[in-house]
Amino acid sequence: MKEKNCLIFGGSGQIGRNLIRKLTKNNYKVTVVTRNIHQKSYIIKTQANAGYIEIVEANIFDEKKIRQLFKKTDICINLVGILYEKKRGNTFKNIHSVFPSLLAKLSKEYNVKHFIHLSALGINEAINSDYAKSKLEGENNIFKNFPLATILRPSVVYSVDDNFTTNLMTLLSRMPIFPIFYNGSTKFSPIHCSDLTDTIYYIISKNIYSKVIECVGPDTYTFKQILNQLLELMNKKRFLFPIPLFIAEIQARIFELMPKPLLTRDQLKLLKYDNIKSGKYKTNSEIGIPSIRKFNQEVKKYCYMWKDGGQFSTEKYLIEKDFDNKIS
Numbered sequence: 052m053k054e055k056n057c058l059i060f061g062g063s064g065q066i067g068r069n070l071i072r073k074l075t076k077n078n079y080k081v082t083v084v085t086r087n088i089h090q091k092s093y094i095i096k097t098q099a100n101a102g103y104i105e106i107v108e109a110n111i112f113d114e115k116k117i118r119q120l121f122k123k124t125d126i127c128i129n130l131v132g133i134l135y136e137k138k139r140g141n142t143f144k145n146i147h148s149v150f151p152s153l154l155a156k157l158s159k160e161y162n163v164k165h166f167i168h169l170s171a172l173g174i175n176e177a178i179n180s181d182y183a184k185s186k187l188e189g190e191n192n193i194f195k196n197f198p199l200a201t202i203l204r205p206s207v208v209y210s211v212d213d214n215f216t217t218n219l220m221t222l223l224s225r226m227p228i229f230p231i232f233y234n235g236s237t238k239f240s241p242i243h244c245s246d247l248t249d250t251i252y253y254i255i256s257k258n259i260y261s262k263v264i265e266c267v268g269p270d271t272y273t274f275k276q277i278l279n280q281l282l283e284l285m286n287k288k289r290f291l292f293p294i295p296l297f298i299a300e301i302q303a304r305i306f307e308l309m310p311k312p313l314l315t316r317d318q319l320k321l322l323k324y325d326n327i328k329s330g331k332y333k334t335n336s337e338i339g340i341p342s343i344r345k346f347n348q349e350v351k352k353y354c355y356m357w358k359d360g361g362q363f364s365t366e367k368y369l370i371e372k373d374f375d376n377k378i379s
Contacts, residue, residue, distance in 0.1 A: 057081045057255075058120055060111060060154070061130030063091040065212040066169070068098050070128070070248040075099035077252065082120060084109050111150055112140075114157075121157045125164040126255060129154050132169065134182070135307075135315045143185035151189040155196035165255055166200040168193055172240075172265060173324045174204070175331075180320040194262065201254055203247075205266035206326045209346070210244035211353040218313075220281055220357040223289055230294045230302075235275025238325040240267035243344035246335070253340040263332040268342045271327055280347050284354040 057074055061067050062083035071081055081104050085091040088108035095106050109116045111131065121127070129151055136142050151168055158166040170186050177183035193200045209216045223229055247266055253259070272280070275291060282289055294302075296319075303319050306312040328334050335342060355361055 055079050056124040057126040057128065058124040059083050059128045059130065061132070061169075063094050064130060065210050065214075065244050066208060066247060067130050068094065068212070069210070069244045070130070070251055071095070071098040071104065073248045073252050074255075075103040077256075079103075079126075081105070082107060082124065084111065084117070084120065086110060112145075112153070114153060117153070118157060121161040121163065125162070126167075127154060127158050127163050127165070128167045128169075128251065130169050132171075134318065135312055136181075143181050144188070147182075147185035148189040148192060152192035152196060155193040155200060158200070159197045163197075165260075166193075166197050167251060167254060168200060168202045170202050170204045170263075172204045172206050172267075172326045172328070173321070175329065177321050177324045181317050182321060190263075199260050201259070201261055202263045203250070203266050204263060204332070205242050205247055206240040206268065207242075208244050208247055209241050209350070213244070215241075216281065216350055219278065220285060220354060222313075223278065223282060223287065224285065224357045226289065228290045228292050229278065230299070231275060231278070231291050232294065232296070232299050232319065232322050233274075234293045235273055235278065235291065237274045237322050238271055238327050239274065239277065240271045240327045241277070241346050242266050242268040242335075242342055243346075243349050246342040246344050250335045250338075250340045253338070257339070259338055261333055261338060264335060264338060265328045265332050266335045266342075267328050268344070268346060270346060272346070274322070277346075281350065281354070284347065284351055285357050286359070 055078060057079050059067060059070065059081055062071055063085060071083065074081055081099065083095050083104065084107050085095065086108070088106060092106050096104060098104065107120065111117070131146060131150060133141060133143070133146050155166060170190055174183040174186045190202050193202065207215050246268065250266055278291060299319055300316060303314045303316045306314045307316070
């Protein structure tokens, strides 16, 4: 049936892979578009049983080829996004504004039942960030072309496959002194990847049409609190050192020379603004699907990879302690 077909852009990332598993387990047939099938297909095709997933290689701006895909689907989900600009057209404007506008236009033309677009929290406030401005422009263009679209604005999304907690724990494990910006006071409401994909599935299955939904986890932390929680889970101690903004900007300029920069000047601007619910829009809890996964409990499940001794470090400690007690 047509209503069981779903078209996903950005299916190879942590959210996309989790969503593919969620949808196909519930008998949705998924078509995933990727720009390089040789690099991404081996990841994508393992997320579902044969017959439930189709992988199509296409340039996301190839309107003629993408148009053909809209003829056999009525659910379109866009998860494509970048954290920093790259060469060959991968600019914030192209990825966050032009491309979503194209999908919204095609969704209206082919009477798509659902068009769900992943945006980000805090973009209304971060007016000096190119990332935020492109995201906001993309949202406005979507509603102009397809007023029934649903836009999700998540806080930072985490899981064992993320680029947030895993990168932070890698850096914390290697650096005895860790720099923090704006005194680490920026607030976040981390949402687990599974809670976010549960929200997407809920919107589809319950036929919910809301203009903007803010997706947040059950708890709010400052960036410094997040770092301290990660350090506690890793059984490590580090000195968190606040650095002046002008030094941070110099660091960001240097990092921007790297193929995958750890920090950019635009990201530094974003870190000034809280990444929590604004109160202006409904949240995932308010539409009926509250986040249930706690940050520290979930990270605890995979933080052993950054502990001294690895997976069995805690068990080894308990065994040795019990042995010492017996012989004393």
